[in-house]
Amino acid sequence: MQTSPATDRRAVRIWLPLAFTAGAAVGVLGGMIGLGGAEFRLPLLIMLGFAALQAVILNKALSLVVVLTALPARLGAVPLSALAPHGDVVANLLLGSLAGAWAGAFWATRMRSATLYRVLAVLLVAIAADLIGNHTGTLHHIALAPAVVVTAGVVAGFFIGVVAALMGVAGGELLIPTIVLLFGTDIKIAGSLSLAVSLPTMLVAFARYSRDGSFAVLRRHARLTGVLALGSITGTIGGGLLLGVIPDAVLVPGLAVLLALSSIKVWRHATTG
Numbered sequence: 001m002q003t004s005p006a007t008d009r010r011a012v013r014i015w016l017p018l019a020f021t022a023g024a025a026v027g028v029l030g031g032m033i034g035l036g037g038a039e040f041r042l043p044l045l046i047m048l049g050f051a052a053l054q055a056v057i058l059n060k061a062l063s064l065v066v067v068l069t070a071l072p073a074r075l076g077a078v079p080l081s082a083l084a085p086h087g088d089v090v091a092n093l094l095l096g097s098l099a100g101a102w103a104g105a106f107w108a109t110r111m112r113s114a115t116l117y118r119v120l121a122v123l124l125v126a127i128a129a130d131l132i133g134n135h136t137g138t139l140h141h142i143a144l145a146p147a148v149v150v151t152a153g154v155v156a157g158f159f160i161g162v163v164a165a166l167m168g169v170a171g172g173e174l175l176i177p178t179i180v181l182l183f184g185t186d187i188k189i190a191g192s193l194s195l196a197v198s199l200p201t202m203l204v205a206f207a208r209y210s211r212d213g214s215f216a217v218l219r220r221h222a223r224l225t226g227v228l229a230l231g232s233i234t235g236t237i238g239g240g241l242l243l244g245v246i247p248d249a250v251l252v253p254g255l256a257v258l259l260a261l262s263s264i265k266v267w268r269h270a271t272t273g
Contacts, residue, residue, distance in 0.1 A: 023231025031239015036066040038169035043262035052116040054217040059168030092153035100161020105208035117270035124263035128256040141184030165205035170198040
């Protein structure tokens with residue numbers, strides 16, 4: 001998505017309001033199910049004309065802003081004193097997720113664009129399936145030996161770090177069920193712990209992406225990025241306020257279908273983009 005400065009100036013009055021609206025809409029979708037909306041933002045960025053890797057990097061930057069904004073609100077609901085006893089959970093997952101984030105970002109910068117489009121399309125379908133699974137079933141702790149839990153936590157963390165880096169997402173949709181299933185943590189505390197894992201994981205992926213030429217997309221489209229970020233934050237807050245207004249039985253399948261349809265459009269970019 002590259003345009004001349006003159007074209008940018010002529011289009012700015014149209015693009016920026018649309019960017020804010022699009023960012024807000026994505027934020028609302030994510031907020032209504034307790035996520036940041038990055039899963040829905042990624043295909044939107046690709047449809048706006050960003051190349052696959054540029055869309056991932058831009059999505060990662062916006063996800064980082066949303067997570068940083070969500071932290072104070074989350075700490076108000078679940079204080080640090082409630083999280084401190086679970087520091088070992090965060091450390092366990094970070095052992096894998098930091099390595100996974102670096103590896104995922106490395107692979108993304110080395111993939112052919114067509115391959116990355118296909119990988120993103122498959123991951124969107126996987127996230128859709130995960131979304132339905134998490135919201136239609138009940139999560140139960142799986143009792144395992146301590147050594148097995150630690151090993152599983154590192155492996156799961158690595159996988160989540162790879163996916164988060166490849167898609168530019170925070171990974172909460174994968175981290176929360178992992179924390180509940182492996183460590184038996186209350187789901188509200190798991191939500192806050194997922195942010196504690198997500199933030200350093202995202203920073204590692206961001207640092208790796210900063211070494212690639214595509215990182216310049218953030219400087220080239222700084223104004224658009226800022227407006228999208230503002231829209232995303234506004235939408236996420238609004239979506240959080242609407243949490244529960246639409247029954248999950250209607251909302252979740254609808255969002256899963258949206259992700260599946262988006263994956264088809266992203267896949268097509270592998271041959272047409």
